[in-house]
Amino acid sequence: MQARRYDPIDPITFQQLAQKRKDIYQQLLLLRSQRNALSKAAASHQRKSTSSSTSAQALASNTRERSIQQAQVLKASIKQHEQDLEQVESQLLAQSLMIPNTIHSQVPRGDEPVILQEIHGTSKNDSFEPLDHVTLNQRLGFMDMEQASRIAGSSFYYLQGGGAYLELALIQYAMDKAVKRGYLGILTPDIVRTSLANACGFQPRRGESQQMYNVNTDNTDGLCLTGTAEIPLAGKFLDRIIPQVDLPQRCVGFGHAFRMEAGGRGVETKGLYRVHQFSKVELFAVTTPDQSEDMLEEFKTLQQDIFTELGLTFRILDMPAQELGASAHRKYDMEAWLPGRKKWGEISSTSNCTDYQARRLSIRYRPTHPTSDNTLFCHTLNGTAMAVPRVIIAILETFQQPDGSVTIPEVLRKWIPGQPTHLTPS
The missing domain is CATH 3.30.930.10 (Bira Bifunctional Protein; Domain 2)
Incomplete structure (x- = not known):
């Protein structure tokens, strides 16, 4: 009976939009997790570079620099994903607000009251x-x-x-x-x-x-x-x-x-x-x-x-x-x-x-x-x-x-x- 009611949104498009939002969000969580891991690794290498031999310090410093560079790349990707997520969520919210209410089970079937x-x-x-x-x-x-x-x-x-x-x-x-x-x-x-x-x-x-x-x-x-x-x-x-x-x-x-x-x-x-x-x-x-x-x-x-x-x-x-x-x-x-x-x-x-x-x-x-x-x-x-x-x-x-x-x-x-x-x- 809900199908007889005017619904201004296309359910397939809405489902695709919801899936897109889910995919972006999951990618964003993964990127944030990777950035956090790199930040912890950079901090660890920083501690090693101050308490180790000269050669170990150089190795730790180089590793730390690579971690920082990778984190910067991830930061840019995270920002882009956050912008994409905001845009998709805005579209999804606009679509969601147009979904009509449910219908009472005793509402007449057919076209006439x-x-x-x-x-x-x-x-x-x-x-x-x-x-x-x-x-x-x-x-x-x-x-x-x-x-x-x-x-x-x-x-x-x-x-x-x-x-x-x-x-x-x-x-x-x-x-x-x-x-x-x-x-x-x-x-x-x-x-x-x-x-x-x-x-x-x-x-x-x-x-x-x-x-x-x-x-x-x-x-x-x-x-x-x-x-x-x-x-x-x-x-x-x-x-x-x-x-x-x-x-x-x-x-x-x-x-x-x-x-x-x-x-x-x-x-x-x-x-x-x-x-x-x-x-x-x-x-x-x-x-x-x-x-x-x-x-x-x-x-x-x-x-x-x-x-x-x-x-x-x-x-x-x-x-x-x-x-x-x-x-x-x-x-x-x-x-x-x-x-x-x-x-x-x-x-x-x-x-x-x-x-x-x-x-x-x-x-x-x-x-x-x-x-x-x-x-x-x-x-x-x-x-x-x-x-x-x-x-x-x-x-x-x-x-x-x-x-x-x-x-x-x-x-x-x-x-x-x-x-x-x-x-x-x-």
């Missing part, structure tokens, strides 16, 4: 032909993509009026739901070190171009805009050792996601479905290995509760191997039915990354009753509590009314100024 559950919402728009959110915008004026394209380029947007209030309400609602269940609320940086993003497993898949926006600075480590709050949330635990009694640790973070490639063609490039920047509420947890599978189910349950309370029609998918990102051991997606688009659209996902990120970020825990190891690697998990633009699409298309208004889900109304029940045409 398995539908675990389908939840039907509260919409009642089957008595008329529903409009897509781009057409609805002509009536409601909740976004301005034309002016945004002039100041930032295509696939950027202004949210305004009801659209702006919907975004703020969705963020507040998702944060509130998670915090009430014991999650620590965090506002994350939108700029991180590129090395952190790479350590979290964010590399382009086959056929994809670079997804991350790089930030040009004098910083030698490099900076980039975050593609998801998962990255800075993982970085919050960088190089930490956590007592086992303090695990699991649950976080809910709000940040902005930046994606260079909006992707897709036709309808997916219109409106809010695929954009270069969007707001996102992210779940993140650090656990022991024994806790991570239960935490994945906890994330899924919380996400399901959020979308059920919003009244959406959605389904939960167990994703196949080729749909797993580099860090994911297992992944669930949630797709909402979008009546205006007449298709399902992804609104959320959640992944168990096991120790894949923790090893790269050195996130460890100290067992309460250690055996042989004083510290062990944690497991990390992530999940989308609210991908704001897509949920806005789902709300607008699901709860539109024949008169062009849109019913606002009841759970959001308290977060909107004036607590209106509907978005109405301007």
Whole structure:
């Protein structure tokens, strides 16, 4: 099943590189051993040359000189081998960081996801032909993509009026739901070190171009805009050792996601479905290995509760191997039915990354009753509590009314100024 997953490295080339590293290292050990032997021999001949007869001194001195000359030749060879080893190890490390995580035994086989559950919402728009959110915008004026394209380029947007209030309400609602269940609320940086993003497993898949926006600075480590709050949330635990009694640790973070490639063609490039920047509420947890599978189910349950309370029609998918990102051991997606688009659209996902990120970020825990190891690697998990633009699409298309208004889900109304029940045409 691992063969079905995209792996950006050639295993044969990787094996050859690993063997080359081993050969150079063994040669280097041999050369160092020979140099040490010559150094000891030169020292021995030095002692003999000071305590022997004149003829013996001359012989010892000549032997010592030969040993020194041979040691100098070995020194140059050792330096070259050290440089070769450093280069090969750098290549090997770069290749190693691109190897994806292992795959859970229950991940679906084949090319298609398995539908675990389908939840039907509260919409009642089957008595008329529903409009897509781009057409609805002509009536409601909740976004301005034309002016945004002039100041930032295509696939950027202004949210305004009801659209702006919907975004703020969705963020507040998702944060509130998670915090009430014991999650620590965090506002994350939108700029991180590129090395952190790479350590979290964010590399382009086959056929994809670079997804991350790089930030040009004098910083030698490099900076980039975050593609998801998962990255800075993982970085919050960088190089930490956590007592086992303090695990699991649950976080809910709000940040902005930046994606260079909006992707897709036709309808997916219109409106809010695929954009270069969007707001996102992210779940993140650090656990022991024994806790991570239960935490994945906890994330899924919380996400399901959020979308059920919003009244959406959605389904939960167990994703196949080729749909797993580099860090994911297992992944669930949630797709909402979008009546205006007449298709399902992804609104959320959640992944168990096991120790894949923790090893790269050195996130460890100290067992309460250690055996042989004083510290062990944690497991990390992530999940989308609210991908704001897509949920806005789902709300607008699901709860539109024949008169062009849109019913606002009841759970959001308290977060909107004036607590209106509907978005109405301007």
